[in-house]
Amino acid sequence: MSGSLSRGPSYSPAGSFENTALQFAARRGSIEQIRYLIESGADLDAGPDPALHLALHKQNVFIAHLLLQAGADFECRDSHGDYPIHIACTLGLLDIVHTLCSLGCSVEVANQKGLSPLHLAAKNGHIPVVRCLCASGCNIDIRNSDNIKADITALKYGHNDIAELLDRLRVTGQRDAFARQLVPTSKSALRLSLRLLGHCGVGKTSVVKSLGAGLFSSLFRRSSSLQSNKSRPSSPINTQIEMDVTSRQNSLSFESPANNGTNGISVQNMSISNVGDVTVYDFSGQESYFSVYHHFLWPTPYSLTAILFNLEDPPTTQVQQVCFWLNFILARESADLPTAEYGQIVLIGTHVDLTRAVKTQNGEWLSPDAQKTLESVRKMVPHAPNLMSHALVVDCNVPASYAFKQLKSILSNMRQELIQQTVGTWTGLLEASLTWLATLQKDYEQFPVLTRPVFAEILRCQVNLLASDDHIDELLQQLHSMGEVFCIQDLVVISVPWLGVQLIGELLSNHFLLHARVTGVYTTDDFQASYNQCDALGVLDLLEALDVCIQCDIDGEIEYEFPIYNHMETLEGLWDSRDPRYSIKDSKYGGVRLYTPPGTLHLFKSVFPHLQVELRKVSMQLYTNNDSDTDLYQWYMGSKLCANELESLITLEEDEYIEIKVRGPNDTSVQCFYFLDNILKTIEQALFKVCPGLMIEKHVMSSQDLKAHCDEPFCYEPQSISTSMLEAESTLDITLFNPIREKHETIVELIMFGNVELASNMHWGCVSKVQDLSGPVKLKLCGLLDPPEKHGRDWCLLALKLGLCQEKIAALDSQHSSHTMRLLTTADCSIGALVSSLHELDREDAVEVLLRSAPLFRVIESSNS
């Protein structure tokens, strides 16, 4: 800060008309100077035009806030006779008006021209400001010096909406009631959610029914279920081949066991005895629905997620299914949140009545198998935060049983623990809206979807005329987390059960998929013919917001592409080895395979259609931006993107890994490199959107094998590449051994399409900073290093090795409860240094994670792409 700035008071002799430094800074909008002068004790209110008034005239809301926070007088006039509220109302500075009102400023004072703040806002057409003034208790019948009310002023200046608002407030006489509704009460707005996940037929719906059963109906649940059990076909899950759960080769079966399974996501708001209101999400076990579950599985401390498994199934099947669902949930939760932001996860073993388990006197089933399954799962997924240490064992059809009491008691304990966090968030507006939603749903029964502006307009009309945009945003957030509405982009779905069952349940059902167009491409009319329950355009907008489809302009005709419906087979000749452009000696080939870590199989399958939506977006952008010759051809679990003379093939192989191959003619190494990099970025973004918590491994394909069109091209595992990078003096000199062809390949060939000059635009992974590690990798390291280790080789020793003293780490101001996470987000060292320290500590488990999942390289700029 320049030394020429003096303290304010010396510049502001009383009554002087010269500008003080503060006024000068306010006029110029210099935030730093304002901060300095405030700290130096400048006279904030030196006049006749105080700094606050000047900042407001310049519409510099930030500076005005700084001055108000510092204690500037907001009840003084400037040389024009205006108070700050007059200026803010004239200019429509809603935030300032709001702050001034909450500071208790006088909202009815007239300026020198005899106009009140309400008249000024009405005259200038600022309806949000009018609402704010009215909610703050301003007299709506206040008259100006010509004895005219503000609504007449509004009419005179053509602001009929304001006139109407003031008129309605007067006629209904509910202004005070509306204002009170907006003030938070001391009540809590806590609504827990219970999410039930598991394979088909494990008993999710039965649990929901039992939770909802009253005392009387519960007597009938058991007998009716016995009836239905008789007709229950043996689950195909039971007939699965026994699997080694650590292998990549295994496959899970997701077939539906019966016709009557849940379609989509059944959402119910239930009042559970001894617990209170709970929103229960019953997620179908049918695979076709998995691709939209991420929209409903956001991390929240207010949720209990139950993973159900059938105790009749072989133990390996139980473990494999539970691991799948646990990984599924963890992948969909953002990885860098403090542990307290995640809800609890509980395992529930079902069908215990059909096993040889015994019951204790108090009715508790004893099933060592369930606990064994939990222990195996814990070993295989050690980093699951908040997985409860005890599995419940239940006969889903007996509501009044010990297990249901345990489940209710878990929910009730969660409520007790969490209630404090939401105390003071309940408003009268929320209460009124909950009742009003039922009427609104009836009005929009056919298609219960509104845009945010329409929702806001109706809410103001029917519930509270004074609700501001901020009030409505907050309300929507509350309603969304309660499961009362579902907000996505600009849309508000006002019936979540409709969305879960009638829309998603129908459109992603196996039945619909079977009859869908095999290309997955629909015109609006085609779509309307297939789904005539409501207006196709509205549904298509919603499905686009859910990333289920994408609108494309194909030769001037608007069409919608649904990759989930696309069941076209792979065409022969898509990657023809004889294509003369790519069969010449110096043509360029390169490729990458993306894996999830061992044990997390099948997670890509539900993401791939989203990835195809993103690829379509990219191809349309490439087309409009570069006017290049771009083409995207998509089929079931595969896409071919071509840009000018470059080609790429993106496929999901064996349901397990994504393969990306790129090729170009001679002299296109730079283009190929950036083409591949851009495709990878698109895929990574799509994966992140759906699975922000998923760790990705990047395996590099042998370019020689790709060029030779080998059936089984060799793939270099990331840990062998990373290790070579760490050991080599110069990364560019690295060669890796391809055992299939018994040849060496250089890193330049493998990653840079043979063009060494590209190195100047790259950062190698080992020199990247530890902070650059992705959230899921950090979380995995936390799972390994947080628990105290018997020889002390945990985060603590690591911190010392990395040069941080314990006091420094303990003193770090971080919200994260994990010590390792604090260390990783603050340590200023390279990934290579972290690997060396972990080696020294003999923590090969953590080294393995890093070597497999740390980035191999990062492209600095891709302007050449």
Ligand SMILES: Nc1nc2c(ncn2[C@@H]2O[C@H](COP(=O)(O)OP(=O)(O)OP(=O)(O)O)[C@@H](O)[C@H]2O)c(=O)[nH]1
């Ligand atoms: N004996 C017994 N039968 C059960 C139990 N849990 C579920 N069932 C029966 O198993 C069948 C399938 O149960 P659901 O509750 O519909 O299974 P779900 O998990 O909701 O399956 P989807 O909706 O297809 O995902 C029904 O006939 C239930 O009565 C249990 O604990 N014991």
